[in-house]
Amino acid sequence: MKIFLVGAGQVGFTIVQALHDLHDLTVLDLDESRLAALSQRYDVSTVTGNGASRRVLAAAGIARADLLIACTSRDEANIVSAMISKAVSPRTTTIVRTTNPEYLEVWREGQLDVDFIVSSEVETASAIVRTIAVPAARQTDLFAEGQVQLVEFDVDERSDSTMIGVPLRDAPIPADSRLAAIIRGRETTFPGGNDVIRSGDRIVVIGSPQAAQLWGEVIAPGSGKVQDVVIWGAGQAGTAVARALLEQDVRVRLIEASLERARLVADELSGARVYHATGLDPDFLERERIADAQVAIFAMRDDMKNHFAATLAKVHGARFTVAIVHDAPSAEVFERAGIDVSINPRQVTAEEIVRFAHDPRTQQVSMLDDDRYEVLDITTRPGSEYVGLSFKEMPIRGALIGALIREGRAVFPHGDDVLRPGDRAIIFTESSRVPEVERAL
Amino acid sequence: MSELARGRLIGRPPFLAVDVQGVLNVVGLLIAYLSAATFVPAGVAIGYGESPWPFLASGAIAAATGAALAFSTRGEHRLGIREAFLVVSLTWLAAAVLGALPYLLSGDPQVDRPIDAYFEGMSGFTTTGGSILTDVEALPRGLLLWRQLTQWLGGIGIIVLALAILPRLRVGGRQLLEHEMPGPEIETLNTRIRDTARRVWTLYIGLTAALFAILLGFGLTGVDDEMTPFHAIAHALTTIPTAGFSTKARSLEDFTAATQWVIVLFMVLGGINFALTYRAIVRREPRAAARDQELRLYLGLLAVGSIVLVTELWTEDVLSGWQAFRAGVFTAVSTMTTTGFSVADYNTWPALALMTIVGLMFVGGSAGSTTGSVKVVRHLLVGKILRREIDQTLHPEIVLPVRLNNRVVEERTLRAVSSFILLYIGIFVIGAALLAIDAARTGLPLTTFDAISVSASMLANVGPAFGVGGPVGSFEPFSDLSTVVMVVLMWLGRLEVVPIVVLLTRHYWRS
Numbered sequence: 001m002k003i004f005l006v007g008a009g010q011v012g013f014t015i016v017q018a019l020h021d022l023h024d025l026t027v028l029d030l031d032e033s034r035l036a037a038l039s040q041r042y043d044v045s046t047v048t049g050n051g052a053s054r055r056v057l058a059a060a061g062i063a064r065a066d067l068l069i070a071c072t073s074r075d076e077a078n079i080v081s082a083m084i085s086k087a088v089s090p091r092t093t094t095i096v097r098t099t100n101p102e103y104l105e106v107w108r109e110g111q112l113d114v115d116f117i118v119s120s121e122v123e124t125a126s127a128i129v130r131t132i133a134v135p136a137a138r139q140t141d142l143f144a145e146g147q148v149q150l151v152e153f154d155v156d157e158r159s160d161s162t163m164i165g166v167p168l169r170d171a172p173i174p175a176d177s178r179l180a181a182i183i184r185g186r187e188t189t190f191p192g193g194n195d196v197i198r199s200g201d202r203i204v205v206i207g208s209p210q211a212a213q214l215w216g217e218v219i220a221p222g223s224g225k226v227q228d229v230v231i232w233g234a235g236q237a238g239t240a241v242a243r244a245l246l247e248q249d250v251r252v253r254l255i256e257a258s259l260e261r262a263r264l265v266a267d268e269l270s271g272a273r274v275y276h277a278t279g280l281d282p283d284f285l286e287r288e289r290i291a292d293a294q295v296a297i298f299a300m301r302d303d304m305k306n307h308f309a310a311t312l313a314k315v316h317g318a319r320f321t322v323a324i325v326h327d328a329p330s331a332e333v334f335e336r337a338g339i340d341v342s343i344n345p346r347q348v349t350a351e352e353i354v355r356f357a358h359d360p361r362t363q364q365v366s367m368l369d370d371d372r373y374e375v376l377d378i379t380t381r382p383g384s385e386y387v388g389l390s391f392k393e394m395p396i397r398g399a400l401i402g403a404l405i406r407e408g409r410a411v412f413p414h415g416d417d418v419l420r421p422g423d424r425a426i427i428f429t430e431s432s433r434v435p436e437v438e439r440a441l
Numbered sequence: 442m443s444e445l446a447r448g449r450l451i452g453r454p455p456f457l458a459v460d461v462q463g464v465l466n467v468v469g470l471l472i473a474y475l476s477a478a479t480f481v482p483a484g485v486a487i488g489y490g491e492s493p494w495p496f497l498a499s500g501a502i503a504a505a506t507g508a509a510l511a512f513s514t515r516g517e518h519r520l521g522i523r524e525a526f527l528v529v530s531l532t533w534l535a536a537a538v539l540g541a542l543p544y545l546l547s548g549d550p551q552v553d554r555p556i557d558a559y560f561e562g563m564s565g566f567t568t569t570g571g572s573i574l575t576d577v578e579a580l581p582r583g584l585l586l587w588r589q590l591t592q593w594l595g596g597i598g599i600i601v602l603a604l605a606i607l608p609r610l611r612v613g614g615r616q617l618l619e620h621e622m623p624g625p626e627i628e629t630l631n632t633r634i635r636d637t638a639r640r641v642w643t644l645y646i647g648l649t650a651a652l653f654a655i656l657l658g659f660g661l662t663g664v665d666d667e668m669t670p671f672h673a674i675a676h677a678l679t680t681i682p683t684a685g686f687s688t689k690a691r692s693l694e695d696f697t698a699a700t701q702w703v704i705v706l707f708m709v710l711g712g713i714n715f716a717l718t719y720r721a722i723v724r725r726e727p728r729a730a731a732r733d734q735e736l737r738l739y740l741g742l743l744a745v746g747s748i749v750l751v752t753e754l755w756t757e758d759v760l761s762g763w764q765a766f767r768a769g770v771f772t773a774v775s776t777m778t779t780t781g782f783s784v785a786d787y788n789t790w791p792a793l794a795l796m797t798i799v800g801l802m803f804v805g806g807s808a809g810s811t812t813g814s815v816k817v818v819r820h821l822l823v824g825k826i827l828r829r830e831i832d833q834t835l836h837p838e839i840v841l842p843v844r845l846n847n848r849v850v851e852e853r854t855l856r857a858v859s860s861f862i863l864l865y866i867g868i869f870v871i872g873a874a875l876l877a878i879d880a881a882r883t884g885l886p887l888t889t890f891d892a893i894s895v896s897a898s899m900l901a902n903v904g905p906a907f908g909v910g911g912p913v914g915s916f917e918p919f920s921d922l923s924t925v926v927m928v929v930l931m932w933l934g935r936l937e938v939v940p941i942v943v944l945l946t947r948h949y950w951r952s
Contacts, residue, residue, distance in 0.1 A: 259840075266840040267849045277838040284838060 002026070003357060004065045004092075006051030006081045007072030008034040010328065011097060014350030015069060016042050017371060019357055022435065026060060029072075052080040054088060063089040069353055071097040079103065082114045095356050097349055101240060118352045124345040125240035128322055129248070131341050132229070132295050134212050135320050136220030138202070138341075141366040142209070143377055147410035148403045148426050149212040150180075150375055152368055153219045155201045160218045169193035174214040176412045177207025180402045180428040181373070188373075188430065190400045204368070204428055206375075206402025207412060227251055230293040232279045232309050233300035234265040237324055237345065241297060246271040253293065255279035279309050282316070291317040298323040298339075303330040310339050367431070374431045376438070377405075382421035384441045390418050399429035399437045458952035463518025464527045469510025471603055472535050476503035481590055482543065486583030496583065499542035523949065525616035526940045529600065533932060536599055537563040540591045547584055551575060556921050563928045565591030566599070567935035568811060570685020570781035570904030571927070573917045577690050582671065585688050589678040595935070596682020596811040597645045597715070598622060604638035620940040624714075624808020624816050625858050641715045644723070645681065652707045653677035656700065665697040680704055682811045683711040685781025685904040691913055692783040698767055701784055705774050712739065712778035712806025734846050735807050735818040742817065746773035746801050753794040760785070777801040779813040781904025783912035795890070795907060802897040813902030813934050815865060822850065822858045857939075864938050865900070872896035872930045876923055883920045885909065899930035 001023045005012055008029040016025060016038060025044040028051040029035050035046040049056035051070065062068065068085045070078035075098045082094035095116045098104065107117040130140045130149075139152040155164065163171050168179065168191055182189040183202040189195055197203060205215050213225075229245055231238045234256035242252045242265075252272040256262040259276050266274040277284050285291065296318040298306035306323045307330070313321060314337075325331045325344045334342040351367055366375040380387060386394060391401070392415035404411045405424035411417070419425070429437050479500030483493035520528075540562025544552035552558045557573045564571050565588055574580065580588075594602065598621040618634055653674055660668035667689075675688040687693060693701055710718065713736060721730035730736065751769030754760045760768055768785040775782045776798050787798060805814025825843045833839060842849040873889075873896035880887035887895070891908030898906040905912040910919075916927065933941055943949050 256840075262840045263842070267842045270844065270847070273836075274840045275836070275838040276840050288836060288838075 001066045001357070002064055004028065004057075004060070004062060004068040004085070006068065006070040006078070007097075008038050008046075009071070009073055010344075010346040011071040011073075011350045011353070013038065014347055015071065015353055015357075016044060018350070018354045018367065020044055023357065026065070028056065028060065052077045052084065054084045057081070057084055058088055062092060065089065065092045067093045067095065067357060069095045069097075069357070071095075071349070071353060073099075075100050075103060079112065079114065086113050093356075095353055097353065099236065101236070116356055118349055120345045120349045121236045121240040123348045123352050124237055124324065124343060125244040127343050127348045128241050128297060128324075129244045131322060131343070132226045132245075132250075133209065134216040135226065135295065135340075136216040137212075139368060140212070141375065143366075143375070143403075143426050147208065147405070149207060149209045150366065150402070150426075150428070151205045151207075151212045151215060153203050153205065153215065155197055155199055155203060155219060157199050158220060159199065160221055163218050164197055164199060166196065167193060168195050168197070171197070174207065174211040174218075177205055177211035177215060178400070178402050178412060180204040180206045180400045188398075190398070204373070206426060206428060208410065211412075226294045228293045229253070229295045229297060230255065230290050231297045231299055232306070232313075233298065234261055234274060235299065235301055238297070238299035239265055239269065241299060242269055242272050253288075253290070255290075280305075280312060282312070285313065285316050291319075293318070295320045295322060297321075300324075301326070303327055303333075307333060307337055307339075310334070311337055314338055371431055374429055374434055375402075376425075376427045376429065376434065378425050378427060378438060378441050380419060380421050380423045380425060380441050384419075384421070386419050386441060387421050388418060391415050394419075398433045399427050401425045401427050454952065457950055459523050459527060459950060460519045461527070462514040462516075463520055464524050464531065466511050466514040466518060467520065467524075467528050468531045468535055469507040469512075469514065471507070471532050471599065472539060473504050473507030473511060474603065475536060475539060475594070475599060476500045476507060478590060478594060479503070479539075479543065479587075482583045482587035485586045486581065489582040491581045491583050493583065495543045495546035495548075496587065498546050499539065502542060503539045522616050525620060526943050526949070529617060529620040529936060530932075530941050530944060532599060533566065533936060536566045536595070537928075537932075540565045540587075543584060543587050547581065549580060549584065551580065551917075556924050557917070560916065560924050560928055561588070562591065563931050564904070565684075565686065566595035567902050567931040568592050568595050568679075568682045568684035568779075568813070569899060569902040569931045569934075570679070571899065571906075571910060571916050571931075572686065572904075573915055573919075573924075575915045575917050577688065586671075586675060588686050589675045589688065592682050592684030592686050593649065593678040596684060596711075597641060601638045601641060604635055605642045620936060622809055623805075623812065623937060624810075624818060625822070625854055625861070637716075640719055640723075644715055644719050648681045648707070648710060648718075649677050652680055652703070655703055659697075659700055659703070665700045667695050667697070668700060676704065680707045680780070680782075681711045683708055683778045683780040683806065683813075684811075685775070685779075687782060693771075694784050698763075701767060701771055704782060705771055708774050708778045708780050708782070709740075709743065711780070712810050712812045714807040714809035715811075716809050717807070732846070735821055738821050739807050739817040742804055743774055743777055746777055746797060746804075749773075749797050750794055753791060753797070757791045757794075759790055759794075772798065773801060776903060777804045778806050779901050779903045781898075781912075783905060786911060786913045788907055788911040788914075795894075799894050799897055802894075802901045802903050805901060814900075815862060818845070819858050819862060821845070822855060823862060826855055826859060861937065861939060864942060868930070868933055868938060869896050869900050872900060872926060875926045876919075879920055879923045879926070883923075885918055885920065885923075895927070896930060899927045900934040902931060902934045 003023050003025050005025055005027045008027050020042040027038060027044050028047045028049060030050060032048045035048060039046050047060045062085050070081040072078055078096045082096045085092050085094055093115045096114045097118050099120050101119050101121055104117050104119045106112050107114060130142055134140055134151050136153060137151045138154050141150045179191055181204040182191050228251045230253045231242055232255050234254045242254055245252050254272050254274045255277050257278045262274050262276040296313045298310050300306050303326050310321045310323050321339045322341045323334050323339045325342045331342045391413050403426040404413055427437055479496040483496035486493040537559060541558035544558040544561055551574050552561055560573050600617045600621045656668055656673035656677055657670055659665040660673055672688055679686045689695055717730045717733055717736060721727040747770040750773045751766050754765040754769050771784045772787055803815055805816045806812030808816050808818045829841045832841060843855055873893045876895055877889055877892035887908055894906035895910050910916050
């Protein structure tokens with residue numbers, strides 16, 4: 001596929017990283033140095049110029065592109081870029097990144113001439129909500145309209161001993177779930193009945209959301225359903241998270257330093273309790289029993305403030321902390337500071353955009369461990385070599401089918417189940433094997 | 442430039458910051474138009490073989506005075522927020538004069554003193570319903586109908602009427618309407634004030650006509666033999682405005698149960714926000730209207746008041762069975778909607794019943810209705826403000842918007858509601874004190890509780906109170922000074938205090 005990418009910022013970089021070896025990429029940006037940095041690492045063609053300019057797009061050959069991804073940090077520039085692309089080359093599919101959920105709304109109502117819109121705030125919010133659903137998870141993602149969940153856990157000595165150190169055929173694996181991989185250092189095992197989970201392993205589980213929660217209970221005993229959340233920062237990201245949590249009847253408290261913003265958000269979200277405070281004042285944290293909340297989310301604009309607030313909250317006894325990272329390097333600092341999960345909106349956005357760029361049969365993908373693994377959602381062709389085989393007969397070649405979507409319903413296959421043409425398979429694989437897997441099915 | 446020329450250029454600031462001439466111009470115009478209403482009782486008087494001259498003369502005097510005032514102050518005027526306060530306040534004072542003129546000119550011995558006639562005129566236009574008459578039925582038919590008509594005109598508002606028909610007032614119309622329409626905020630049915638005023642008046646006329654038709658039907662079909670066509674139109678004119686003047690000496694006591702229940706229903710309707718009724722009936726969105734928080738509380742309070750009174754009557758054996766039920770419900774509805782009709786002389790009722798009645802005087806109906814008093818929405822908002830204050834003592838940093846019908850209420854409005862209630866209570870207390878002191882001075886048999894009830898009743902535009910001013914009594918025994926106090930209370934109550942109190946501040950008159 002020929003893909004045009006407008007914007008070589010963090011989101012652009014992540015997308016290039018995921019797509020460069022499979023597709024023909026052209027990256028447009030105003031900043032020449034960014035393009036230079038990009039072309040040094042990846043084999044992509046670059047154009048210095050305004051991606052929202054018809055002349056620039058036309059000269060770069062937009063008419064031959066299959067897909068245009070507009071992912072600069074400026075919403076309006078992205079939309080204009082996509083609209084011009086539509087005007088010049090109607091066959092080019094357009095994907096626009098936006099930070100303003102209102103554009104998403106307008107697009108859903110069919111008022112924006114753009115094929116897909118990805119909102120960083122909404123994607124980040126749903127990523128956080130998914131994480132909270134299984135607090136023990138290192139990373140988690142939903143597929144097939146939320147019927148299938150993928151979870152990555154770090155196993156340690158606290159984990160339930162009935163599962164650890166026992167051959168998998170004897171372990172009490174929750175129904176409707178499959179252990180997709182055991183990652184031990186640099187070695188990845190697609191496990192069979194004889195394999196054993198050990199403390200220190202990283203494991204990947206594919207299953208129903210209920211089974212994923214059961215796994216969470218096994219890996220980190222005592223982590224129940226989240227009912228009480230505190231969010232630092234009521235900006236667009238914090239508000240989007242609050243809204244998503246309120247929809248699930250979670251009690252939400254928001255802390256916002258700007259009075260004007262606090263008032264606005266309090267007006268907008270009738271279910272949340274909004275405090276006008278910095279959230280950095282120990283008296284306040286103590287008085288409001290902030291640390292009693294099950295989850296503390298740090299969604300302020302400034303990574304350093306998030307870092308400080310999260311550490312302070314930890315000092316006060318906060319149990320589970322989730323922070324939004326704006327600059328990629330902060331993630332490591334956060335991890336060192338003991339923040340349990342950090343979520344990078346740009347990373348999340350890039351992933352969501354990459355989902356659209358894959359094989360048309362591939363509906364969704366997800367990246368794990370910095371693009372080392374991918375999860376594919378592929379519809380099986382009638383001519384596939386795997387059709388008609390039962391799962392126990394299938395040769396394992398660096399990939400594992402975790403779930404099937406058959407007639408719209410999720411099925412978690414056992415050894416005797418047979419793959420049929422038209423089944424949608426949720427597959428966990430190493431990134432380098434994606435084309436191979438796509439061919440095989 | 443010489444110093445003299447410079448001095449002349451700078452000049453003096455204008456003495457007043459209010460365009461008084463412009464105000465008088467509008468007031469004159471309004472009164473001139475309003476004087477046309479005197480043709481109605483004049484016609485009735487002719488029909489009954491009485492003299493139409495008191496009405497025609499009053500109309501002529503008012504029209505001439507109003508026109509002269511308007512003519513002498515003609516020209517370019519600034520009608521802004523400032524002027525609106527004075528226009529509304531003066532218009533209602535002047536309207537009461539128009540109301541009083543026919544009584545004076547009729548020469549009837551019950552209303553031949555100017556202060557008494559003015560009380561009756563103010564009680565009419567403000568839809569209070571308290572009367573200085575000692576024998577209502579002795580009055581000529583024309584004069585009786587004029588009493589009823591003043592209440593009907595005052596019910597939804599003189600200025601609302603003017604906005605609906607006169608093209609002249611469109612400037613500053615919103616401010617005028619805000620001061621006259623009861624409640625903390627006006628709900629406009631349409632972006633244009635004029636359309637809102639028209640719709641409200643159409644609905645008002647429609648409801649009045651419906652009640653008239655029902656009452657007339659009761660009279661003609663023998664459901665209620667007392668209900669003559671005259672009584673039917675007279676009571677139709679004073680029920681929807683929740684006003685309370687009756688053409689019968691014992692108010693509604695002589696009418697049958699069916700009539701009384703119909704009146705209860707229409708009093709309840711008169712106490713509902715007209716914008717809401719309009720939405721429910723004309724736009725056919727009854728479900729949306731029924732979700733209104735104020736409406737729900739209004740109906741809930743009516744039910745609670747009724748239950749308390751009925752229980753009290755039953756347990757104290759004052760009345761029994763259905764009679765107690767009807768009297769209890771009727772009195773609760775009539776008092777809370779600030780109508781002031783009665784079906785029983787509650788002066789003899791036990792203390793708890795009387796306390797309940799005084800309590801109901803402070804409730805009132807909905808904003809945007811024809812009722813007086815505090816209004817249910819203000820009680821609702823004050824309740825929410827208090828709940829927020831208590832929450833904030835525990836959580837000083839919390840930001841809690843107050844919501845009404847899922848919409849956030851502006852802080853300005855909340856402050857206005859709190860200060861309204863404080864002002865209202867302050868004025869009620871001063872009024873009660875003045876009445877009690879004056880009664881002691883003149884030897885009027887008025888207990889402190891009676892004085893409290895009179896002040897509350899006048900300020901809430903209910904009408905009857907306890908003691909001498911009870912449901913079958915009269916305000917005639919009160920001294921002239923007390924009568925003035927009551928007139929002022931009615932005036933303050935009808936305009937919801939603030940527009941008049943503003944006039945008492947220095948910063949209103951001077952820039």
